[in-house]
Amino acid sequence: MAININTVYKTVLLILNKEERGYVTPDEFNKIANQVQLEIFEKYSDDLNQQLRVPQSDTDYADRIANIDEKISIFKTFGGTTYNANVPSDTYFELKEAGQDLPIYRLGAVTYKDEVELQRLQRMEFYNIQKSPLTKSTESFPTYLLENNRLYVKPSTITSSIGVSYLRIPSEPRWGYYVGSVGQYIYDSNVYNVTSINTGPGSLTNSVISSVEDYVDGTYGGIVNDPLYPEWNSLGPGSDLQLSITVDNGTISSVDVIKPGINYLPSGGQQITVAATALGGGSGPAEILLQASDFNGNSTYGSTQIELDISEQTNFILRTLFYFGVVIKDPQIIQVAASQVQRDEINEKS
Numbered sequence: 001m002a003i004n005i006n007t008v009y010k011t012v013l014l015i016l017n018k019e020e021r022g023y024v025t026p027d028e029f030n031k032i033a034n035q036v037q038l039e040i041f042e043k044y045s046d047d048l049n050q051q052l053r054v055p056q057s058d059t060d061y062a063d064r065i066a067n068i069d070e071k072i073s074i075f076k077t078f079g080g081t082t083y084n085a086n087v088p089s090d091t092y093f094e095l096k097e098a099g100q101d102l103p104i105y106r107l108g109a110v111t112y113k114d115e116v117e118l119q120r121l122q123r124m125e126f127y128n129i130q131k132s133p134l135t136k137s138t139e140s141f142p143t144y145l146l147e148n149n150r151l152y153v154k155p156s157t158i159t160s161s162i163g164v165s166y167l168r169i170p171s172e173p174r175w176g177y178y179v180g181s182v183g184q185y186i187y188d189s190n191v192y193n194v195t196s197i198n199t200g201p202g203s204l205t206n207s208v209i210s211s212v213e214d215y216v217d218g219t220y221g222g223i224v225n226d227p228l229y230p231e232w233n234s235l236g237p238g239s240d241l242q243l244s245i246t247v248d249n250g251t252i253s254s255v256d257v258i259k260p261g262i263n264y265l266p267s268g269g270q271q272i273t274v275a276a277t278a279l280g281g282g283s284g285p286a287e288i289l290l291q292a293s294d295f296n297g298n299s300t301y302g303s304t305q306i307e308l309d310i311s312e313q314t315n316f317i318l319r320t321l322f323y324f325g326v327v328i329k330d331p332q333i334i335q336v337a338a339s340q341v342q343r344d345e346i347n348e349k350s
Contacts (some may be wrong), residue, residue, distance in 0.1 A: 003306035003313045005033065008186050009175050012320055024324055026175050026185055026300070031271035033173040036224035036319045040312055041170055044072050045106070058287065068321030071309045073106070075167045081151060083159050093151040093162050108165035110144055110151060112158060118144045130154060176296070178203075196260035197241060197294050199301065204243070204255040207294055209271075210287035215247040216280025224261070224272055231275035243272075245286070247279055252286055260302070268292040 009029055016024065048068045050180070056063050079102045081093040095102045106308035110118040116219040119141070121129070126145040129135040137143045137154035153162060178189040180198045190199050222232035224241040232243070241261030246254040264270055268291045276282035308316060 001310045003308055003310055003316060004177050005016060005037045005173050005303060005305050006189070008033070008306065008313065008317055008320065009187075011317055012142060012324065015321060016318075016324060022342065026177050029320075030172070030174050032320055032323045033175070033316075035317055036321065037170055037173055037306055037308060039319065040308055040315060041075070041105075048072070057120055066160055067311075071312070073166065074307060074309060075170060076108075076165065077168050078163060078165050081162045081164060083162075084150075085159065088176070088337065091152075091156065091159075093153060095149050095164065102166065103165070103169040104149075104164075104166045105169045106148065106167040109169070111163050111165075112139070112142055113161045114141065114163060116142060118142045118153065118162075123143060123147070124151070126154070160267055170307045171304050174302065174304040176301050178299075178301055188301050190260050190302055192296050192304045193260070193262055193296035194266050194295060195238070195263045196296050197257055197264060197290065198299050199257045199260050201256050202254045203257045203301075204288055204290075204294060205253075207288050207291055208255060209289045210284070211252045211284045212276070212284045212286075213250045215250050215252070215276065215282040215286075217247050217249065218280060219244060219246045220279050221245075221258070222274070222278060223259075229278075231278035233274075234264075234270060234272045234273070236265055236270045238262070240268070241272075243274075245274065245279065250282075252279075255288060260296070264290065265294070266292065266295045266297050 009026075012029070013024070023120050048065065051064045051068060054064075058064055061067075079095075080097045082096045082099075083091070084094055085091045094186055095104060095107075110120070112118060115139070116139070123145060126143060129143070130137065139155060139158060144152050151162065151164075174192050176190070176192055177185045178188055178198070180186045180281075188199060190196065221242070221244045221252060222229035224232045224234045224243065225239060226232070234241075238261055240259055241257070241264065242259035243257055244254075244256040268289075270290045272288040272290070274286040274288070276285055279286060292298050306316060
C-alpha cells in the first residue's frame with residue numbers, strides 16, 4: 001500500500017504550523033518529496049546487505065530481512081530486451097521493450113527463455129573463457145557482459161528470448177492541485193497522466209470555440225464517446241471523459257471536467273462536439289477544442305502517490321521536515337528531524 005501524498009503534505013504543514021503555505025509551496029514539496037523517496041529507496045540495498053550478516057528472528061513480522069524485501073518488492077518487475085544485429089561483429093541486446101527504454105534502477109537476473117540464468121562477467125573474463133572448449137559459453141550455460149546499458153551475450157547463437165528482472169525507478173511523487181477562487185491550493189486526487197484532462201470547475205470553459213446563444217438554461221452532463229451519451233462525441237482516441245456544461249442566458253458559461261479521461265492527444269487540437277439537443281435544444285452544436293494547457297502534463301493538475309510502503313510514512317515525514325528546515329532556514333526543525341531519523345536508523349540496525 002502506497003503512502004498518501006496528501007496525508008504527508010498536510011501532516012508536514014501542520015507540524016510546521018504553516019497552514020497558509022507561505023514558506024513551502026506545492027512545487028517545493030514535490031521536489032523535496034522526490035529526493036526523500038529516492039534516499040529511502042537507495043538505503044534498502046545497504047540495509048538488506050547489513051541484515052544478511054545478522055541472525056534473524058523467525059517470529060512473524062519481526063524478520064528484518066523479510067520486511068526489507070517486502071518494501072523492495074513493490075519495485076521488482078520483469079521485462080524483455082531488443083536484439084540489435086546491425087553490425088554482425090558487434091551484436092547486443094538493448095534494455096528496451098517495444099521501443100521504450102526499461103525504467104531500470106538496478107539490474108537483477110538475466111534469463112534465456114525464462115529458464116536459464118546467464119552468468120554476469122567482467123570484460124576480461126567474458127572473452128577469456130571463450131578460449132577453452134571446457135569453459136566456453138553454451139546455450140545451457142550462457143554468459144553476458146553489461147556495458148553502456150547493453151547486454152553482450154555469448155554464445156552468439158542466442159538472438160532472442162533474453163529477459164531481465166530489475167528494480168524499476170520509482171515514480172516521482174506529485175501533489176497535484178489547482179488554484180481556488182480565493183487563491184488557495186486545492187488538492188487534485190485524480191491520478192496524474194499526461195493524456196488526462198484537467199479536472200475542476202471551469203477547466204475547459206476557455207476551450208469552447210463555437211456555441212450558439214439559444215441553448216436552454218441549466219446544467220447538462222455527459223461522457224464523451226460513451227454509447228449512453230451519443231450526443232457527446234470526439235474524433236480521435238480517448239475515453240472516460242465526463243463533462244458538465246452550464247448554460248446561462250442561453251450561452252455556455254462553464255465547462256467543468258468531472259472525470260479526467262485518458263489517452264487523449266496531449267498536444268491538443270482534438271475537438272469535442274456536443275449536440276444542441278444535449279443542451280436542451282438550440283440551432284447548433286457546442287464545440288470544444290482541447291489545448292495543450294488543458295492536460296496534466298502542462299499544468300499542476302493530477303497527483304502521483306508516494307510509492308514506498310506505508311510503513312515508511314513516519315520516516316518519510318521526518319526526512320521531509322529535515323529538508324523543509326533547510327528551505328525555511330529553521331535550525332531547530334533541522335536538528336529535531338535529523339536526530340529522530342538517526343535514532344530510528346540505529347534502532348532498526350541494532
